[in-house]
Amino acid sequence: MSFIEARHLVKTYGVGEQLVHALNDVTLEIQRGEFVAIVGASGSGKSTFMNMIGCLDQPTTGSCLIAGEDIATLDSNALANLRNRRIGFVFQQFNLLARTSALENVALPLLYAREGDLGGLTKQDRLEHAKKRLEQVGLGERLSNTPAQLSGGQQQRVAIARALVNDPDLILADEPTGALDSKTSAEVMDLLTYLNEQGITVVVVTHEQDVAAYANRTITFKDGRVLADQKNAPRNLESTKSLDKLPKTLQGDNSL
Numbered sequence: 205m206s207f208i209e210a211r212h213l214v215k216t217y218g219v220g221e222q223l224v225h226a227l228n229d230v231t232l233e234i235q236r237g238e239f240v241a242i243v244g245a246s247g248s249g250k251s252t253f254m255n256m257i258g259c260l261d262q263p264t265t266g267s268c269l270i271a272g273e274d275i276a277t278l279d280s281n282a283l284a285n286l287r288n289r290r291i292g293f294v295f296q297q298f299n300l301l302a303r304t305s306a307l308e309n310v311a312l313p314l315l316y317a318r319e320g321d322l323g324g325l326t327k328q329d330r331l332e333h334a335k336k337r338l339e340q341v342g343l344g345e346r347l348s349n350t351p352a353q354l355s356g357g358q359q360q361r362v363a364i365a366r367a368l369v370n371d372p373d374l375i376l377a378d379e380p381t382g383a384l385d386s387k388t389s390a391e392v393m394d395l396l397t398y399l400n401e402q403g404i405t406v407v408v409v410t411h412e413q414d415v416a417a418y419a420n421r422t423i424t425f426k427d428g429r430v431l432a433d434q435k436n437a438p439r440n441l442e443s444t445k446s447l448d449k450l451p452k453t454l455q456g457d458n459s460l
């Protein structure tokens with residue numbers, strides 16, 4: 205069984221008299237542990253597809269299975285539950301709470317965690333768990349900084365720590381480097397590469413070729429359809445693999 209299975213996925217929006225086919229018969233599978241880039245022109249359906257596999261939205265027709273569960277058949281409670289248990293989101297604009305410390309930003313999703321070992325933690329345990337995740341993204345020294353007191357790259361790392369706090373199987377990142385310069389983008393992509401190497405499935409939407417090159421596979425959307433689906437060439441270790449640039453706490457920590 206594939207981790208993600210989209211079958212004849214269609215998402216249609218009605219705008220006035222017009223129908224927009226945001227997704228128009230998309231069939232594809234993503235296996236556990238893959239690192240996938242989604243590319244394509246503006247309006248080609250990339251975010252719509254991400255919202256679908258992120259259980260934020262449901263198809264008009266067709267099916268989308270996440271770990272065997274068809275999201276088209278789930279009610280909003282069950283969708284939220286699937287999302288909270290399995291999926292971490294990273295956005296272009298970080299979406300951190302402005303007047304809130306890095307630590308509390310990362311701990312926040314644990315308030316909404318349901319059954320299982322991460323539901324019902326005490327505040328102290330939630331903060332402890334969040335601290336561990338911030339250490340893992342190299343921000344152990346910045347726990348009490350608010351977003352305004354952090355660089356763009358550091359803010360995105362806080363957002364990645366927040367995405368990790370529920371121990372997800374899947375990270376969905378829609379333009380995670382869209383607001384960052386190229387050096388900071390590389391740091392963020394190195395971090396996502398590292399997390400993928402720890403076994404987390406990663407799907408990234410990007411407009412940038414350099415960013416897509418971090419993935420093992422590139423899926424190109426056009427007009428709501430899959431135009432191409434290709435394996436990427438292995439990356440040049442010398443120039444692109446910079447785990448040694450990541451904080452030491454990331455290396456050799458297998459607790460993810």
Ligand SMILES: Nc1ncnc2c1ncn2[C@@H]1O[C@H](COP(=O)(O)OP(=O)(O)OP(=O)(O)O)[C@@H](O)[C@H]1O
Nearest residue numbers: 217219224225226245246247248249250251252253
């Ligand atoms: N809520 C909505 N209502 C109406 N139309 C929508 C809605 N969401 C998306 N669309 C339309 O669906 C199509 C696909 O949009 P989508 O956001 O998936 O594109 P995208 O590939 O992510 O583009 P971008 O690169 O600009 O982010 C577009 O034509 C868009 O206008």
Ligand SMILES: [Mg+2]
Nearest residue numbers: 250251252378
């Ligand atoms: Mg988009």
